[in-house]
Structure formats: C-alpha cells, structure tokens
Amino acid sequence: MDSTYPSNKDGEIFLHVTSVVIGPATVGGIQAGAFKIGDTAGTIDNIINCKLYRPGSVGFVSKSGGMSNELYNTIARVTDGIYEGIAIGGDVFPGSTLSDHVVRFNNIPQVKMIVVLGELGGRDEYSLVEALKECRVHKPVVAWVSGTCARLFKSEVQFGHAGAKSGGEIESAQAKNQALREAGAVVPTSYEAFETAIKETFEKLVEEGNISTVPAVNPPTIPEDLRIAIKSGKVRAPTHIISTISDDRGEEPCYAGVPMSTIIERGFSVGDVISLLWFKRSLPRYCTQFIEICIMLCADHGPCVSGAHNTIVTARAGKDLVSSLVSGLLTIGPRFGGAIDDAARYFKDAYDRGLTPYEFVEGMKRKGIRVPGIGHRIKSRDNRVKRVQLLQQYAYNNFPSVKYMEIYIILDQRAIDLNNTTDITLEYDGEVVMVQASTKMNNIK
Numbered sequence: 374m375d376s377t378y379p380s381n382k383d384g385e386i387f388l389h390v391t392s393v394v395i396g397p398a399t400v401g402g403i404q405a406g407a408f409k410i411g412d413t414a415g416t417i418d419n420i421i422n423c424k425l426y427r428p429g430s431v432g433f434v435s436k437s438g439g440m441s442n443e444l445y446n447t448i449a450r451v452t453d454g455i456y457e458g459i460a461i462g463g464d465v466f467p468g469s470t471l472s473d474h475v476v477r478f479n480n481i482p483q484v485k486m487i488v489v490l491g492e493l494g495g496r497d498e499y500s501l502v503e504a505l506k507e508c509r510v511h512k513p514v515v516a517w518v519s520g521t522c523a524r525l526f527k528s529e530v531q532f533g534h535a536g537a538k539s540g541g542e543i544e545s546a547q548a549k550n551q552a553l554r555e556a557g558a559v560v561p562t563s564y565e566a567f568e569t570a571i572k573e574t575f576e577k578l579v580e581e582g583n584i585s586t587v588p589a590v591n592p593p594t595i596p597e598d599l600r601i602a603i604k605s606g607k608v609r610a611p612t613h614i615i616s617t618i619s620d621d622r623g624e625e626p627c628y629a630g631v632p633m634s635t636i637i638e639r640g641f642s643v644g645d646v647i648s649l650l651w652f653k654r655s656l657p658r659y660c661t662q663f664i665e666i667c668i669m670l671c672a673d674h675g676p677c678v679s680g681a682h683n684t685i686v687t688a689r690a691g692k693d694l695v696s697s698l699v700s701g702l703l704t705i706g707p708r709f710g711g712a713i714d715d716a717a718r719y720f721k722d723a724y725d726r727g728l729t730p731y732e733f734v735e736g737m738k739r740k741g742i743r744v745p746g747i748g749h750r751i752k753s754r755d756n757r758v759k760r761v762q763l764l765q766q767y768a769y770n771n772f773p774s775v776k777y778m779e780i781y782i783i784l785d786q787r788a789i790d791l792n793n794t795t796d797i798t799l800e801y802d803g804e805v806v807m808v809q810a811s812t813k814m815n816n817i818k
Contacts, residue, residue, distance in 0.1 A: 393469055398462030400438030405429060405455045406590075413460055415442050417595055422446065427590040429454025431575070432478030434471055435490040436463045436497075440519070444490060451572035453587040456484050465495060472500040479510045485584045486513045486574055489558075493520030493546040498553065505556035513574050514558040517567045520546035618650050629653045643668070659771040666767060670760045679709045707745065715745035724776070 395402060401411015406427040414420050423445040430453050435441040441460040448455055459474050461467045471489055478484045487510070491498045498518055504510050524545070542548055554560040561570040578584045602608045620627045625634060628649040636646065644661030648654065676685060684701035692700075707715060719742075723733040737744050768775050 396462035396467035398464045402459040404457045423449045424454035426592040428456045430485040432484040433458040433488045434474040435460050452575040472504045489516040491518040498549040502552045502556045516553045516558045518546045518549040680704045712745040
C-alpha cells in the first residue's frame, strides 16, 4: 500500500473518503435546485410538481426508490419541499444506512426536519434509534417503517426488496416503529397518517420561527412534450431517413429529379443512370461511357482472385447466393480490389503538393508503404495489363484533361527504375481512379 497514506503508531491506515456509495440497488438521490443522480424524482414534470427545482427545508431518506418519488410529492404538498432526498435501496447490505444520511442531514443548516421511510427486515432502523438516543440527531425526525401487514400472513413473507423479509419479531415493522417512537421520533399510527405527521411537524417549526418562508422561484418553462405537440398538429415528426437520389412520391419514380419515363424515352444508358444515382446529375456522354467501360472491364476477375475464390468456396459449402457474394465482397481490401481509395489519396496529394515522381516514390519507400495501384503478380512492363491499356486509350481520346493519369504513368516508370525490375506495372484500380481524378467528375457541370 502507498506509504503516503497517513497512519498512526500502530500502522493503521486512515483514508480520507470524499464520496459515498449510496447503495447497489439505489435509484439515486437529488439535491433540490442543484443536481440529481440516477433516476430518482422521475420526469421533468414530476420534478416541477414536487418543487424539486428549488431547495426546501426537509431532508428525506428512504429504502424504497418508488416510494421516494411518492414521498417527494407528499412532502411538497404539506411543507416547503425537499432540500435533499436519498433512496438507499432495499438490499440486505446497502452501501449506506438510514442513520448515515439522517446524521448527515442533522449537520446541514438548511435542513430543518428529517423524514425517514424504512421497511421490515434487517436492523438498519435500530442504528437510527441509537443515534436518537445518543442525541446525535437533535432535529425533528418523522419516521415510518412499512410492512405492518406482514403479520396478517400465517407464514413469513418475502416482499419486493431483498432485505424486506422479517427474520423475527425484532425485525418486524411494528417493533421498529415502536423503537423509533420511544427514541423520540414522530411515528404515526399508520402510513395513511404519515402525511399528517409530516405536516404537523413542519407547521410547528414554522410557528416556533425555526423555518423561514422559502422565496418564490418560478421554474423554467418546460418545452411541450413532442408527442403532444405532434398530436395537436403544432409540429411534425422528425424525418429519420432522407433520400437525395431517388424520389417516388409522385406519379412515377425520379432519379435525381429526372422522371423514369424521361430516362426511357431519351434512351439513357446504364452509365447515364449511374451518373444520376451517384453524382446526382447527368454527366457528359464521355464520362458515362467511361463508367460503362469500367463495369465491363471489371465484370469478372476470373476464378483465381481472392474474392472470387471465397465466393466459390462459400457457394460450394451450400450457402445461398447473397451469403456467397458477401463472403467475396468482405475480402476486398488494400491488397485486393481496394487500392482505389489509397491510390486516389496518395497520388492526388503528391500531384497537388508538386512532388516529383522520384520524391513521391522515395517518400513512400521510406515510410514503408506500398504504392497502391501499381504492381501485378503476373503482368509486367513487357506484358501490360490489357484493361489498363484500354482505359488509357479511351481517356486520351475522349477526356479534355488527363493530368493525374499522366503523372501516374510517370510514377509507374519511376517505380520500375528504382526497383530495377520490369515486373512492376500499372494496375486497373490505380488507372480507374487516376482517370476519374483527372476529370474531377464530381465537379463537372
């Protein structure tokens, strides 16, 4: 243990505790007008109704979380309200006891009286009896121990809380109420009389001048409940899903505002439709044809690549079409089919920063990062990838600018020179993204 902790001559360690565990089954606590922890006090409407938005003069502690909410309301009706309320929970071994909080309330100047709600089972209430007898509590205490109905049952009854089970006469609600009454607490004859006892105790303190009138505080305006506002037609329900691509609210579906009939009548191609769905506008024909060429060229990679292999294995295992397709799609990554994102990021950044091909390749080499979009297991400079050649030729013939593609070609040559091999060549992923970047398709008007 850390030797910095203070200790006495016998080596006993003293810990300065600044926080308390209320209880493992607690619903929390509230200091009126300040803060609350847990679910105690309920909704904002209940907090307002119970005057918990400003401090009163009553300290309250209970074992029951549900009954604490009921007592908040009761106390607000017959007193100036709660200063602080705690529900310790009904466990056999709670984190804190009723007497812990009663003694603490006794030392808070703003608390003028204390209300306690206990229950049968256990002996926690007797610690409060001892505190009253030893005069450690000098403020009025109004208490009630619930569970008096247990005597109506022929056998022992386990109530809702783990600790709410009488282990003998001394743990009965009647015995605890009598002990508290004899110790000086105000204990009514029944729960129905509990509210009256609280009211009379509070009024007596007011008459004696021990409680001053709490200044009126107007609570903040509570926004209207959304469900009520929607029902009354003041607001509409929020939109959870918005589609900016397709729209089927009219007589016919629209893609990016273009009616389906127009798409058919004008003979839109697959590339034209994809341009509407992906880019939300009609792109020039050379761009939509480029999209179609990309789809045609990569429609089938053959059975040997990773994605196809996984799809085949999954299908052979008897899985359905969608599951087999997904198993292949999940294989896509930086080393198979997923080089497009990294190629676009690295090459565009290098071009925009004005790096020479040598500086870019050397920089990637120093970082230990593979240059994406370059390299093929079979193809080489002397045996080019046919798909790449077809894309390059189409781009040169149809695109107004291919600046990124040109720098990509130079980078490919530089990588070959640095590695002193002809086994490196442009890959399809890198070529696709460089042509797209060259035309800045997202900015075409």
